[in-house]
Amino acid sequence: MLKGRSIICPDDLSIEEIDDLFLLANDIIINKESYKESCNGYILATLFFESSTRTRLSFEAAMHKLGGDVVGFSDFNSSSVAKGESITDTVRTVECYSDLIVLRHPKEGAPILASNVLDIPLINAGDGAHYHPTQTLTDLYTIYNYKKKIDNLVIGICGDLKFGRTVHSLIKVLCKYKNISFVFISPDKLRLPDYIIKVLDKEGIKYIETDNLDNMKDLDVLYMTRVQKERFFNEEDYIKLKDKFIINNEVLKSAKEDLIIMHPLPRNNEISSEVDLDKRAVYFKQAKYGLYIRMALILKLLGIK
Amino acid sequence: MLSITGIKKGIVIDHIPSGYAMVIFDYLNLEEAKYSVALIMNVCSNKMGKKDIIKIENDVNIDLSILGIISTDITINIIDKEKIIKKYNPEIPMIINNVIKCKNPRCVTSVENNIFNKFNLINEEKKEYSCEYCEDIIVVDKL
């Protein structure tokens, strides 16, 4: 039962619970009309202590499509928090007006702190670079939709694998599925941290680490990530590395016909715009799956479905 | 050897590594204790050269879990009616509540006032603890 639970990190959900969410999201897609009033009378609060327009719009649209209402703030500077109110005081107040809280906060662990004082469920919509469970669910549900399963896949993950902790979360969840193998593509300086490698080794997961795009032909899924400038000590290193892993039509020539190319967006230049027309590019569709999986999650946490 | 009157009821913390009586005094907040507390420092010990001892009168309900971080060789004696009714060594604590602070500048504990700091043991051998909030790992081998 997901009713009343808070979702702080992807590990808060079992594989069975994730499967249930997929099935519900599938049903929402097919029977949109029948969900139009599911959340009548319910209020979702979106508390964004830092801006993240995509994530906020996705949650708000999800609640509106279910017939519920939304309150909240997205402009941190004009909220009472900017005047020094504590996180716990803020959420305690908002709890009085709402049935479910979505929290985005720049500091790691803020959602745990908040959920500790709440009786209503809370969804972490990103705490710094720490966890972002609905992004992970969006990624998984996108794969599920195109592949009809998440077993027996070769998944390439490319870009900044060192600092991107949402990528780490995705890898950890994927490890729970059957017969997944990975190709990790990154500059040497941005390789996966040891703690993830340890998880993979412990679980006996097959993987290779490489610094080139030569394995394109083996992949079922290619997950691209941004290489962020602030990860580098100097401009020169950044410029040297950022263009080394660009996906374009040439690179994709050797790839499978049914490859899917994903990206959490926004992108820099790691995917050339010519790829947008390729039917294997699904990154603009991910937002749609993100919407339906959030609708499913809201229904489950409120105990409506 | 300096002799201190035995206590009728209370706690005697023995075999404290020399120099740590003051540290423990601070962490257990013993200056606010309602009854007498004796700090005995630099006592000669056959086993460990020099040691410290703390005697706390009357109060037996003090959370001593933090002692395991300093040394698991410390001996805790619970005294009642002038007799030792319980004698044990502290274990490395599974949880450290509100004693140490997280050093990760991105952690929510760095901005929220009056936050309850909590660390969970993740590797006993290495004495590694992870912050309840940000999960950053720190080694806690001394205070």
Ligand SMILES: [Zn+2]
């Ligand atoms: Zn922390």
